[in-house]
Amino acid sequence: MVNNNGIVIDENKIKAFRWLFYxxxxxxxxxxxxxxxxxxxxxxxxxxxxxALTVGLLFGLYFLGVNIYGxxxxxxxxxxxxxxxxxxxVWTIWTIITWxxxxxMYYLT
Amino acid sequence: MFKQHPFLRALFIFLRxxxxxxxxxxxxxxxxxxxxxxxxxxxxxxxxxxxxxxxLLEDPALNATRAVEIKASxxxxxxxxxxxxxxxxxxxxxxxxDNGGVPSAERIIPEYQNLKVGDFILPMLKVxxxxxxxxxxxxxxxxAGPWQNATWSWGLYETDRGHTRLVSRxxxxxxxxxxxxxxxxxxxxxxxxFMMRTTLLGIKRRAESN
Numbered sequence: 001m002v003n004n005n006g007i008v009i010d011e012n013k014i015k016a017f018r019w020l021f022y023x024x025x026x027x028x029x030x031x032x033x034x035x036x037x038x039x040x041x042x043x044x045x046x047x048x049x050x051x052a053l054t055v056g057l058l059f060g061l062y063f064l065g066v067n068i069y070g071x072x073x074x075x076x077x078x079x080x081x082x083x084x085x086x087x088x089x090v091w092t093i094w095t096i097i098t099w100x101x102x103x104x105m106y107y108l109t
Numbered sequence: 110m111f112k113q114h115p116f117l118r119a120l121f122i123f124l125r126x127x128x129x130x131x132x133x134x135x136x137x138x139x140x141x142x143x144x145x146x147x148x149x150x151x152x153x154x155x156x157x158x159x160x161x162x163x164x165l166l167e168d169p170a171l172n173a174t175r176a177v178e179i180k181a182s183x184x185x186x187x188x189x190x191x192x193x194x195x196x197x198x199x200x201x202x203x204x205x206x207d208n209g210g211v212p213s214a215e216r217i218i219p220e221y222q223n224l225k226v227g228d229f230i231l232p233m234l235k236v237x238x239x240x241x242x243x244x245x246x247x248x249x250x251x252x253a254g255p256w257q258n259a260t261w262s263w264g265l266y267e268t269d270r271g272h273t274r275l276v277s278r279x280x281x282x283x284x285x286x287x288x289x290x291x292x293x294x295x296x297x298x299x300x301x302x303f304m305m306r307t308t309l310l311g312i313k314r315r316a317e318s319n
Contacts, residue, residue: 019115
């Protein structure tokens with residue numbers, strides 16, 4: 001397919017990318033939803049915070065990579081991808097600060 | 110075939126990228142991260158030094174020696190150690206998880222100071238040896254599953270400046286012969302540092318602030 005500016009767009013590639021985006025988003029959401037089903041309320045907040053500091057962050061970073069890829073592949077949705085990149089970057093910075101000063105994080109310890 | 114179906118193409122990219130990521134993470138972990146995290150904060154001398162319980166478990170798969178320097182004497186650090194435990198003062202890591210939802214204690218609790226050999230720190234973690242202000246050994250009991258017979262040893266060493274080097278050594282023997290042991294390895298080997306480091310820093314902050 002060729003757009004108005006004469007640039008060739010691989011429509012199938014964009015569709016595939018969007019599926020990749022949804023699969024990665026599902027993976028990230030499942031990472032936080034599954035503990036909510038498995039663990040009792042008393043410990044759930046701690047589990048979710050630990051999740052956000054460890055495994056959840058790993059999935060978050062994967063999702064970050066997908067969104068960075070999306071900026072180049074799916075230009076129509078760039079604002080969404082940029083917003084997600086900013087969000088995951090802030091999340092990552094929070095994680096680094098938390099692990100550096102964990103003993104002072106009273107809400108955790 | 111994959112290129113004709115966007116969903117299959119996406120799934121293929123997803124799985125392929127995860128396989129690459131997992132291989133890269135494993136290489137990174139075993140080449141650099143594991144050795145660093147297994148000896149976090151400890152000197153070579155502390156890593157090589159004999160500690161209580163070493164003789165109970167030969168050639169453990171997990172042999173982690175971590176340490177912090179605390180600006181307090183061993184006598185000031187010891188009360189924080191002996192009151193540790195589930196439904197006691199906590200483990201000073203993540204109170205919500207290791208102490209039944211209750212944050213770890215921020216003060217020395219007199220009623221938890223009379224710990225003795227045979228007492229339990231966690232339901233399956235027993236005090237086996239202790240020498241006041243110097244060392245303590247905890248051993249996981251039979252019902253601890255993959256943790257059975259694992260040892261957790263503490264050593265307090267006074268420095269020239271009157272500070273304390275608090276050393277923790279965790280030793281566990283496991284194989285990858287069964288699914289529970291494999292899951293245990295995947296979770297414990299790279300993850301227990303997060304709790305152990307928090308525990309050590311938690312003791313340090315408490316002992317120094319008192």
